[in-house]
Amino acid sequence: SGGDCCATNTNLSQGTFYEGAVTAGYPSDATDNAVQANIVAAGYGGGGGSTGGGSTGALHAVGAGKCLDDPNSTTTLGTQQQIYTCNGAANQTWTHNSSNELTLSVGGSTLCLDANGKGTTAGTKVIVYSCNGQTNQQWNLNSNGTVTGVQSGLCLDVTGASTANGALVELWTCNGGSNQQWTLG
Structure with a gap:
């Protein structure tokens, strides 16, 4: 997750989060975790590509x-x-x-x-x-x-x-x- 890249329990500067994309800075751990949960719930996961809209x-x-x-x-x-x-x-x-x-x-x-x-x-x-x-x-x-x-x-x-x-x-x-x-x- 973006906020914990460098040190344990340390968030870098809070970024701007818009429509599923980080536009500046880093997302908070809570934001990152929520996005990951939504990605999994939507049926997308690691290891899977995307073709034909699926x-x-x-x-x-x-x-x-x-x-x-x-x-x-x-x-x-x-x-x-x-x-x-x-x-x-x-x-x-x-x-x-x-x-x-x-x-x-x-x-x-x-x-x-x-x-x-x-x-x-x-x-x-x-x-x-x-x-x-x-x-x-x-x-x-x-x-x-x-x-x-x-x-x-x-x-x-x-x-x-x-x-x-x-x-x-x-x-x-x-x-x-x-x-x-x-x-x-």
């Missing part, structure tokens, strides 16, 4: 400590997605774009996270499919840490709250469980 990076399953993973970097349409130990590979790098799609680039293809069969019921498989702009491929990254399907309103969910590699991902009624908490980046 964020790019691993989609972390908070409760499991793993990442949303396209099994074996498959380009087979209809493959149900899983969680797996985070490894920084392309099959775990998702982009939330300006169309609210979560896309993945693997094997020369760009695929979208998709509610299988345009499903709107708890237990619907979450798969990869060719991007088509339909609402079953649009996802809200919410400030409470959930990812919800635009079409269904249901939460992206690790089945059975599993923490194991290979645990499948589905849509489920939002319930506040840690298996429905996600961070991108």
Whole structure:
């Protein structure tokens, strides 16, 4: 944080803070911490870039400590997605774009996270499919840490709250469980 760059418990001169940018001096620790909290709440974090008006990076399953993973970097349409130990590979790098799609680039293809069969019921498989702009491929990254399907309103969910590699991902009624908490980046 800007105010504590040089000595413990020492703030340099208070600066001017305007619309998320320091225009002069250094922000206070309180200002810096508030801005960082807002950045995290908005779904942005370290390690994630930005493309197409959105964020790019691993989609972390908070409760499991793993990442949303396209099994074996498959380009087979209809493959149900899983969680797996985070490894920084392309099959775990998702982009939330300006169309609210979560896309993945693997094997020369760009695929979208998709509610299988345009499903709107708890237990619907979450798969990869060719991007088509339909609402079953649009996802809200919410400030409470959930990812919800635009079409269904249901939460992206690790089945059975599993923490194991290979645990499948589905849509489920939002319930506040840690298996429905996600961070991108």
